[in-house]
Amino acid sequence: MEFEVNKEYHGFKLIEENHVKEINSKVRVFFHEKSGAKLLSLENDDDNKVFAIGFRTPPEDSTGVPHILEHSVLCGSRKFPIKDPFVELAKGSLNTFLNAMTFSDKTIYPIASKNDKDFLNLMDVYLDAVFHPNIYKYPEILAQEGWHYELNSKDEEITYKGVVYNEMKGAFSSPEDALYRKIQESLFPDTTYGVESGGDPSDIPNLTYEQFIGFHKKYYHPSNSYIYLYGDGDLDKQLKFINDEYLNEFDKMEIDSHIDIQKTFNGIKEVNGDYPVSPNDNGKDKAFLSLNFVVGECTNPEISMAFEILEYLLLETSAAPLKKALIDAGIGKDVYGFYDNSILQPVFSIVVKNSDESKKEQFKNIVFDTLRELSEKGLDKKLIEASINIKEFRLREGDTRTYPKGLLYYTKAMDSWLHDKDPLIHLRYEAPLEKIKAALTTDYFEKLIKQYLIDSNHCSLLLLKPRPGMAEERADVVRKKLSDYKKSLSDVEIDKLVKDTIALRERQITGEKPEDLEKIPLLSLKDIEPKIEDLPIEEKDICGNKVLLHPMFTNKIAYLRLIFDTKTVEQQDIPYIGLLSAVLGKMGTENYNYMDLSNEINISTGGIGYASVTYLINNTPGEYVPKFLVKSKSLVDKLPRLCELLEEVILKTKFDDKKRLKEIIQELKSRLEMAIFDGGHIVAANRLFSYFSPIGFYEENISGLNFYKFIEELDEKFDSKSDEIISKLSKVSKEIFNKNNLLLSAAVEKEDYKKVEENICSFVNRLSKDKVESKNYNFDIKAYNEGLMTQGDVQYVAKGSNYRKLGYEYSGSLQVLKTIVSLDYLWNKVRVLGGAYGAFASFGRSGNMFFGSYRDPNLKETLEVYDKLYEYLENFEADEREMTKYIIGTISNLDTPLTPPMKADKALAYYLSNITAEDVQRERNEVLNTSREDIKGFAKMIKEGLSENYICVLGNESKLRQNEDVFYNLVDVFN
Structure with missing residues (x-):
């Protein structure tokens, strides 16, 4: 359809139309005359359509009202009155993206889908959520998502509880996050950027229901909105829907959401x-x-x-x-x-x-x-x-x-x-x-x-x-504040708190009315493509080495991967593989110092990266292949230079620059510390896998907590160990970078593949051709069941086992189980009732399964939830509509849109894992045919697996010491 500037389309006046070549899109800017809404449309051939609505939401204090509101508006609305439409969409839509985000000055609600019908459904739920949320009907939403006083009986201590409260306790535990907040506070003392839009845990309990509602009334109006449409959708149809269903109800308003400029300082x-x-x-x-x-x-x-x-x-x-x-x-x-x-x-x-x-x-x-x-x-x-x-x-x-x-x-x-x-x-x-x-x-x-x-x-x-002991001081301050508050209450007021706590829990555990659930739009299984996506892969030969060609449109970029086997490395040297991946490209070579090398790589390529990775062997429990992956990319016409630089780094790196090596190890230790704070759930899960899985133990030593401890020791003892480190890096490098160890992968347009062949051969032939010997690793795998102690204020609770060791097989239905457990059972028990920011399950082809929580105030209570999962599954009930919803949500996770290099890397992973297209199609068929009885049938497997009692928790030192009977060992994460 053609649009004309200054004409009106379903209430939207077209202000401007342009073509922006940089993003290959026809761009249109609209203004909705009646409501005052602004809309930006980017029309192009991308079938992964995006819709978003955002609002300018400058907070005046650090109670976290924009953040709590972002959570809360997605807890039911006028047309979709259930308690959690967001989760229902996550369970049962074909979304390729579904989230909401709070920034320092704005809140946005984006969704994406490749399915036209699904896209409109998602848009409907999100628009109803932001304009007509149930927060006006149910103050309990603020209590659940933001904060509330928790008192289960008059004899207990009062505590604070709330999803955002615990999320921000976790965020405030990271020194890097604390630094960033302090930076904004220092630079903008007089503007909205000087306060914490996410919420400071010490300020969140100051937020009243009246302030919460007032913030929505003020800022969540179309006149303060920024609506966005992207992709190959029917724009006229989309505009009509937004106008007819929503914007037409509103009249334009003057909303003061202006953000002031901070006055410049007189000096530092x-x-x-x-x-x-x-x-x-x-x-x-x-x-x-x-x-x-x-x-x-x-x-x-x-x-x-x-x-x-x-x-x-x-x-x-x-x-x-x-x-x-x-x-x-x-x-x-x-x-x-x-x-x-x-x-x-x-x-x-x-x-x-x-x-x-x-x-x-x-x-x-x-x-x-x-x-x-x-x-x-x-x-x-x-x-x-x-x-x-x-x-x-x-x-x-x-x-x-x-x-x-x-x-x-x-x-x-x-x-x-x-x-x-x-x-x-x-x-x-x-x-x-x-x-x-x-x-x-x-x-x-x-x-x-x-x-x-x-x-x-x-x-x-x-x-x-x-500040040593600061976390304990902070906890004491909160305890005293709550204790003093309780002492100030009358018996009647205490009884009311107990009643409010019970009433909130009753609301949380009460099921939805079937008629309300059916208001959430749902696709049918007929809307799903039954066939898997083709991942192009062809086996070729380059100068005696196998290369996997992935012919596809790459916009004249060549994505080249070198995959070296690392089973040639001695068991005691495995951590040096992880160190090697951190060192390469950052040290000098025979022809360049490290600074000149960096410049040459960035001038001629899109980057060269190094990683130690593992691939499981399909249908062979416990077996895996460890690899060293060199990822590189360049424009096709820069391939000769890319290959020269690959040769320079891989064959000519000089490891004997002690000063530079020490700098890299110190930086690596620092970055690993950041990763532990940012991804506590990942640390706990990977540590857990090392208790019962060879691949888990290996990965723990190349990238997990064991690897961090290894780097920590190298940093502390560098002066005495430097010669040994240099010798080991040189030895491991020679053992890995061998022609007999090498597989190649190239994603490039078919007509350009010849250029890959012409340029890579000279480098490949310069690799060592010495005979390589694959080593047998014998790991000390047992249940260490550790409490990993930090000064964080929350926990990351992991429990799991290997179901294949118990005699069970992998099935696509396990992915449906993952959807159900993560977005139903754990969401309700650990997040809604427990107050954690997140909870999830995972079931891998290797047999490794785990259950984890994220920014969780609890510990034993969460483990108890995991242990009772089998009871939930034994009694699992779901009608045809519910099962369809779970299946669609699972397919959504399987069908994440992939860029060309992502497609190539996925094809490579399947190849190395012996996963065939038939295996992937079988998995998809099993997902599509999963029944209620299949889900109930997993109860026995879950019960047996969790009864093995493999546990790992990363979290607050005091909390872990209070629950030390759960663990075999307590470990200080940071010395």
């Missing part, structure tokens, strides 16, 4: 803060230092892009000069930065981790001295070229991995649209990129450094110190 503002470490920790070398600068406004696309590049150039790449200066001066053991342009006044931060407060002045001086020197003497032009090239490669590739491409474009549009500017300025990246390329021949970046950093007054110097 110095701020101190604390974060918790164990009472026994001396806190040595655990301080964070950061210098933070406000950089213009996010509505300037050129400066925004330039600072994204500048941050990478100064602090991220191996050739980063500011990072090098700070590391060389011994200011800290890890240096990194970030540039946040998602807020009105973007922030550029320089962060040093594992430092000491005595180095604060030295840190500041080195930063400014280095910046002055770079500004006056000039940046290395090759470094500039490399940094611009890697940014341009990523822009043109458009590979988001995590989010649908359409959602990425929405967030970019909102960076300007939210502040009443053209939503397209960050999507049209060619013009600003061309201006920035002037830096290759001028002092472009040098001027930016001087103007926005050296001469800036709007900056802060932040010291975040470790």
Whole structure:
């Protein structure tokens, strides 16, 4: 359908129509005359359609009202009155993305689906949720999702409970998160960015129901909304639906959601803060230092892009000069930065981790001295070229991995649209990129450094110190506050609290009315494609080595993988495989120092990465293949240079630069610490698998907690062990990088495959051809059942076993079981009733199964929920509609849209795991044919598996010590 500017379509007046070549989309900007809603449409040939609605939601305090509201509006609405439509959609739609997100200044509700009918259904539920939520009817929604006083009997202690409350307790446990919040607070003391939109646990209990409702009334109106449509859908039909079903009910309003500019400071503002470490920790070398600068406004696309590049150039790449200066001066053991342009006044931060407060002045001086020197003497032009090239490669590739491409474009549009500017300025990246390329021949970046950093007054110097016992002090403060509160209550008031607690629980455990459940739109199984997606793979030969060709459209990019077997490495040397993956590309070689090597890679390629990975062997329980994966990509015409650089790194790396090696190990330790805080559920699950699974034990030693402890020891004893480390890296490298160990994988357009053959052979033939010997590993696999102690305020509770060892086989129906257990049983028991932020189940082809919780206030209670799962399954009831819903939701997870490199990597994984297309089709058929009886039939397997009692919990030290009878061992995660 053709649209004309200034004409009205279903209440929407078309304001502007353009073609944006950078994203290959026809772009239309509409304004809904009656309601005041704004709408942006990106029309293109992408069948993974995206809808989103967002609101400008600037908070005035740190009670977390925008975040709690984001959770709460999805807990039932006018047309869909059940308690959790969001979960019903997750169970039973073909969504490819379904979520809601709170930012510092906005809240967005995005969905995506490739199915037209499903897309409209999802849009309907989300629009009804934001405009007509049940929060006005049920104050219990705030109690459940936000916070409430929990008192089960008048003799108990009062506690705080709530999903967001526990989520933010977990978030506030991470020192990096605490640092980021302190940075915003220090730079924006007078604006909305100075408060915590997610909610500070100490402030969340101050939020009243009246404030909660008032925030929705004020900001969740179409006049304050930003609606978005992306993909190949029928735009006219979509506009009609949005108008007829929703916007037509509203009249335009003036809504004051304006965000003020923070007044510039007169000079550097110095701020101190604390974060918790164990009472026994001396806190040595655990301080964070950061210098933070406000950089213009996010509505300037050129400066925004330039600072994204500048941050990478100064602090991220191996050739980063500011990072090098700070590391060389011994200011800290890890240096990194970030540039946040998602807020009105973007922030550029320089962060040093594992430092000491005595180095604060030295840190500041080195930063400014280095910046002055770079500004006056000039940046290395090759470094500039490399940094611009890697940014341009990523822009043109458009590979988001995590989010649908359409959602990425929405967030970019909102960076300007939210502040009443053209939503397209960050999507049209060619013009600003061309201006920035002037830096290759001028002092472009040098001027930016001087103007926005050296001469800036709007900056802060932040010291975040470790404080032993802080977590315990914080817990004592909360306990005393609640104890004093209880003492202040009359018997009548205490009885009311008990009644309120019971009433909330009764609401939570009460089932839905069938007639209400049926109001949630549902596809039929006929709407599902019964056949699996084809993953192109052809076996070829390159100079005597097998190569897997994945012919597909890649936009003239070649994705090349080198896969080396690592079974040639001695068992005691397995952790060095993980270290090797961290070292390669970051050390010098025969022809380049490490900085020049980094520049050469970034100038000529889209990146080279290294990882130690494992693939299970299908239908062979306990068997797996460990591999070392070299992932690379470049434009097809740069393949010769890519192959030269692969050869340089793999065959000519010099491991004997002790200074550089020590820097890499210190940085790796720091990054692993961050990963433990960010992914406690993953740490606990992987540790759990090592108790009963050879593949789990192996992975624990190349990337898990064992690997972290290995790196920690290398860091502590580096001076005495450096020669041994160098010798081991050299030995392991020689054992892995052998022609007889090598398999190749190439994703490229078929006509370009010849160029892969022409260029890779010379490198492959230079690999060692010595005979290789595969080693037999004998791991000490047993139930260690550990409590992994940190200063976090929440737990990550994992329990599981291997069902194949018990004689059970893998079936696609287990994936339906996963959907049911994760989004029904565990959601209700662990999240809704228990107050955890999340809970989930997993059943792998290897036989490994586990149940886990995320940011969980509980421990034994959650384990008890897992143990009673078999009873739920024995009594499982579901009619045909319910089973259809669970099956559709499972297919949605199986059908995640894949980019070309993701398709190639999935095909490679299937190949190495001996998973055939027939196996995958059989799994899909089993999913589609899963019955209620199949689900009930898993009760015995679950009961037997969990009775083996493999348990691992990562969490708060005090909580774990209070429950030490659960564990065989208590382990300090951080020394």
